[in-house]
Amino acid sequence: MGERGWQKELTTAGNKGMHNDYQGCLTDICPVGALTFNDFRFEKRVWFLKKAPSVCDRCSKGCNIFMDSEHELIYRYRPRHNAEVNGYWMCDEGRKSYHDFMNPQRVVFPMARSQSEDRGMHSTTWDTVLDEWYQQIKRSNRTLVLIGTDATIEEAEEIQQELASLVEGELEFRSINGTNEVKSSEDDEALDHLLRRKDKTPNTKGLESLGINPCEDEFEKKFDLAIVYRCGRALAPPKKMAKTQVAWGLWTKEEIDEYELVVPGLSTAEKEGTFINCDGIVQRFEPAIKPCGKSKGVSGALLLLSQRVDEKARLAHGVL
Numbered sequence: 001m002g003e004r005g006w007q008k009e010l011t012t013a014g015n016k017g018m019h020n021d022y023q024g025c026l027t028d029i030c031p032v033g034a035l036t037f038n039d040f041r042f043e044k045r046v047w048f049l050k051k052a053p054s055v056c057d058r059c060s061k062g063c064n065i066f067m068d069s070e071h072e073l074i075y076r077y078r079p080r081h082n083a084e085v086n087g088y089w090m091c092d093e094g095r096k097s098y099h100d101f102m103n104p105q106r107v108v109f110p111m112a113r114s115q116s117e118d119r120g121m122h123s124t125t126w127d128t129v130l131d132e133w134y135q136q137i138k139r140s141n142r143t144l145v146l147i148g149t150d151a152t153i154e155e156a157e158e159i160q161q162e163l164a165s166l167v168e169g170e171l172e173f174r175s176i177n178g179t180n181e182v183k184s185s186e187d188d189e190a191l192d193h194l195l196r197r198k199d200k201t202p203n204t205k206g207l208e209s210l211g212i213n214p215c216e217d218e219f220e221k222k223f224d225l226a227i228v229y230r231c232g233r234a235l236a237p238p239k240k241m242a243k244t245q246v247a248w249g250l251w252t253k254e255e256i257d258e259y260e261l262v263v264p265g266l267s268t269a270e271k272e273g274t275f276i277n278c279d280g281i282v283q284r285f286e287p288a289i290k291p292c293g294k295s296k297g298v299s300g301a302l303l304l305l306s307q308r309v310d311e312k313a314r315l316a317h318g319v320l
């Protein structure tokens with residue numbers, strides 16, 4: 001405490017400031033509300049916020065959190081007590097990570113690459129994207145499906161099952177992580193003696209439990225089509241994996257140069273599901289807000305795609 005009376009100021013010894021990765025926790029325990037988190041200060045009256053229990057997806061620890069929102073916008077993450085996972089705490093990186101989902105560059109409408117000379121990406125309808133996606137699947141003899149280690153177990157299972165029934169040619173499923181050069185849970189390690197982990201995705205162990213192996217840097221065979229499903233935490237493959245590529249899930253406009261279609265999906269805040277954290281603890285979470293824009297969950301997108309396939313197959317056989 002510096003100065004006295006009205007001049008009184010909260011400060012640090014020697015005015016050195018505070019520099020650590022868990023400073024936000026001070027604002028959680030400050031008994032008088034004198035310490036506030038820069039990111040949230042004066043943004044919203046706390047009594048307007050709706051709190052939803054969830055799991056932080058910014059690393060493989062999977063800290064338990066509350067997502068506080070109003071009018072379908074997230075305003076802050078706060079730690080939720082779980083003695084087995086994070087106690088009462090969370091790191092600042094995770095605390096601020098909701099900004100990635102609220103990013104104005106996030107693609108929340110279906111997009112397709114123009115056939116005209118400029119080959120630009122433009123927003124379009126679900127019908128157009130599904131028609132084109134169906135055509136790509138039909139044309140492809142070899143399809144690679146990459147599933148980010150930020151997908152839930154339910155999503156990964158559904159993608160495996162549904163695409164196996166829709167794709168006629170050769171089909172290969174692999175996982176992608178890409179954060180801090182992590183490929184599998186063996187590459188993951190603690191970044192400090194508290195919570196932070198090297199693997200910046202929440203479900204590497206979950207995808208491993210489904211028997212999905214990590215993507216290789218080079219495949220011997222060439223693929224006609226690559227479908228890349230990720231939710232904004234796993235990194236997109238660093239190079240083109242197939243002649244035609246579909247970006248599915250959570251993408252920003254800067255990440256889609258190498259893709260023909262974008263099928264917009266949901267963030268962790270907008271869906272329910274299960275992650276398995278770095279210690280093998282299974283954690284289920286519920287949605288905190290409604291989907292942004294025209295984004296759809298995996299089930300919704302696959303249902304529409306399979307209806308399209310059925311419809312086209314019936315027409316091809318002259319059945320009405």
Ligand code: SF4
Nearest residue numbers: 056058059063091094
């Ligand atoms: S340690 Fe990981 S899971 Fe926990 S709050 Fe930080 S980023 Fe999120």
